[in-house]
Amino acid sequence: MDDYPLLNLFWTMLWFFLWIMWLFLLFKVVTDIFRDHSLNGWAKAGWLIFCIVLPYLGVLVYVIARGRSMGERDAKQAKENEAAFQAYIRNAAGTPGAGGGAGGGSATDELARLAELKDKGAITPEEFEKAKAKVLS
Template sequence: MDDYPLLNLFWTMLWFFLWIMWLFLLFKVIGDIFRSHDISGWGKAGWLILALLLPYLGVLIYVIVRGRSMGERDIKQAEAQQAAFKEYVRKAAAPDGEGAPASSSVDELSKLADLKAKGVLSDEEFQQAKAKFLA
């Protein structure tokens, strides 16, 4: 145990975690390069070559040059995902017509018959409501 002191272990762990953080940043930059619509194909190829051939310097240059637009694209994508999720929830929770299955006419007529039997609806109101569901 004496041949690898505790301080060296801490330095090794620090360098390992910095390397892992850099890998995450590298994948984030590569993803952003392909997601960006304002760069041409040749521009994407150039940034990719720079990020892969000069890994640390290329990623650092990309973050310095395009960091602001990278953040804006992340925000735009998060907002689009949130809007899509809200739309899905709205459609799934809608009672009729907007995506959730509508309850059948038989169920509705059964409810109307119960209301009529309890005296809540008159015969005329029952017939009008029944005509709406059957139409």
Template structure:
């Protein structure tokens, strides 16, 4: 046990953690390069080559130059996925219950609630009344 002191163990764990964090950041940058529709194909290839040839410098420069856009693209992707999911639920529910007007009313109530026209209490009351 004396061959590997506690401080060396701590430093090894710290370096391992930092290495894993850097790998996570590298993969996030590479995913963001491919996700960005504003970049041309040549720009994507250039950033990718820069991140592969000089990985530490490439990732650092990318985060400095385009880091703010990374967050915006993440939020946009989450909102797009949520709206696509809601649209899928609405179309599936309306196709499954083509004869019932309750589904359409629920969808209309959800839209009014999302737009802020209905408060949470009003939405809950209307939904309970509709489902009863």
């Protein structure tokens, strides 16, 4: 252990951590290149080649040049995922608003299904109360 002082171990860990962070950033940039619909095929190929041939410089230039739109695409994707999830829950709970609707069961069946969804955690207690009020009205 005298051959490798503690400070060198910390430096090694720091460099390893930075390398892992850079790999995550590289994968994020590559996925963003393919996800961006405003780029044509040649532009995507150019950015991809730039990031593969000169990886550190390519990723740095991409983040500087397209970082803001990269963040906007992430936010748009998160909103779309949330909307799809909420529509799925509304449809599964049988509440109107997402193309679903209370489908052909009695009020007792609907309440039982809503209680089961609430117990599973698929809907919040507030959503349960709203749906229950609609079923009972």
